[in-house]
Amino acid sequence: MQADKQLLRIPGPTPIPPSVQRAMSQPMIGHRGQEMKELINTVKEKLKPIFGTQEDVLIYTASGTAALETAVINAVQPGDEVLIIVTGAFGDRFTKICDEYHMKVHKYEVTWGEGAEPEQLAVLLQKLPNVKAVFATFCETSTAVLNPIKELAKVVHRESDALFIVDGVSCIGGTETKMDEWGLDIVVTGSQKAMMLPAGLAFIAASNRAWKVIEANPHARFYLDMRKYRDKLQKDSTPFTPAVSLLQGLKQALALMDAEGLHSIYERHETMKVMTRAAFKALSIPLLTADVHASPTVTAVKPDDFAAEELRKVVKTNFGLTLAGGQQHLKGQIFRIGHMGYCSPADILQVIGIIEIGLQQIGKTIDLGLGVKAAQTAYLEMKL
């Protein structure tokens, strides 16, 4: 049974709701017919509130990394100075992409597990008057940090004329995003996280001032050229054959999000975060990230008296529960619990219950039920 009973609690890919799976199992349709035009017309409007924007949200057939590269090669040119806020592995990825394209890269490196500090960013920007773009990661998946994007945006615009480019891959759809109001110039996300879809689609939106830069940018690009996607989206189409079945799923996933309401979705994610953190606090197992920087979509746990990898292995074997490990220098040091998309407070109770058994099984003595009780209490308090 275990192959069917997947408890996938990593920070993406995330589980797929049954109605989205059914939508993706519809008969294949032509990518240039009327059905597809209507589908694109529906989904493009519903993506806007999730980004908090009036701008077009472009739809790419690609992974999230392609969307990061899209932001880089459309908004910046080789030789341009850029400042990258690196809070973990995905900030690091922006650096690698910018290095590959010969940008002049400056970094604001933050200790992994901590969030970026707006006033430290201000100090850096004052020393770097020629920066054309500042890159940040909204939720740093590798450390479970939610960076203060709204405040960072304020500083970027106060201290510079740079574009502010945000990787929202592992949180958009699960946490409030106000692209227009906050002044985010480019925002990207992927399908396989809070959007409740398999991997394979990426979404990207740009502000009016970013579009001016993108339109004038001579940097060579073809498949990732945002201008091509915008031109076609305005005609309810795509420049290249899109992943049709994923778009059929997207329509249904957006219908589910509509029915729940964005405010309720954000509250649900906040509740799952508080429950998860309460459980580990009750069990006296350290969390990697302080409350103030904790992400509503993923939690990182940094045990000091048992091996993270041993726990991951035992819960996978006995319960089919997949937890994520650490990346790069955090490998073996932490484990991460994804709680986004098609995931509920009830799922958190289950995860904590399993982890408690797993801890016993690897020889760490705990009070069984203590973490679950704390999560239950947190849930009830959130509902007051």
Added chain:
Amino acid sequence: MQADKQLLRIPGPTPIPPSVQRAMSQPMIGHRGQEMKELINTVKEKLKPIFGTQEDVLIYTASGTAALETAVINAVQPGDEVLIIVTGAFGDRFTKICDEYHMKVHKYEVTWGEGAEPEQLAVLLQKLPNVKAVFATFCETSTAVLNPIKELAKVVHRESDALFIVDGVSCIGGTETKMDEWGLDIVVTGSQKAMMLPAGLAFIAASNRAWKVIEANPHARFYLDMRKYRDKLQKDSTPFTPAVSLLQGLKQALALMDAEGLHSIYERHETMKVMTRAAFKALSIPLLTADVHASPTVTAVKPDDFAAEELRKVVKTNFGLTLAGGQQHLKGQIFRIGHMGYCSPADILQVIGIIEIGLQQIGKTIDLGLGVKAAQTAYLEMKL
């Protein structure tokens, strides 16, 4: 019922077999776990005979166009001379990509509807001693031409040291491809054609001599960097989050292809081609392409006494049969019937039967059943 009864007979996207749909509806799994490793290990071996190669077949999460761009930016550098064999819209796409990246583009332009002539290619290559790569389209989807890739490859290697790069998007899996034996240096295809999957995956393989060029090529690239995909594939992994559900479908599609056998698959496509062409010949409706260059995966029809668009409209409305129109200057001049992937000789009988009714309905008087009879006869002759 019509939304469920899609008769999708365009040259991709193509219909999805039920067992492939079920495979894609399995619970989501982690992209870095043991299940995924095993899945990648299985599919990577089964892709090789379809390409006719011992080399690694890389798996991208992207459309076919991204795979064409991948070939360009990995194998060639800005300023390099390239020769592009343009037999239709997809040869044209190679030109656009090479132009975008500032290659020095030479073109061998062939009248749309005809196939490239190896000896004409030889003459051109003799005049262009510095060409680094020759690009060709195996099946030119826009004209339903199957170019003589084996013979073109011979000429390329006889007359030059150039790499021979082949777009096999709309035929690989449906027609014999012997990458190693024929000396093809880079071959790409997509998932949504003869491979019986939705769009969203692209496959690409390179010869040993192509890999030497790719490894040494300093041209900037990140998401499309073939080196990253090869390194990870050798560890049964991917450099970026792959489209997991499509990979689950790929495993099943490859199992279906295995069970049928490649030889039988190619024979089935050949049969569908001969049946389709026999029907239009019997009805005295002109085909765009001569027999010698006709593709086994798609047929283009160029009516001289009725409007292609009118026929497409009436069969769509009354039967849910989707045929493709013409592209670029062939728009409105032709219609195209896709017969690849999850498509059988019985489906051809149905398509011809519907088209005959459609012709009557738009006012063209024909002998009902004449085309069907010719297709039936062709079928029986093929089975002798």
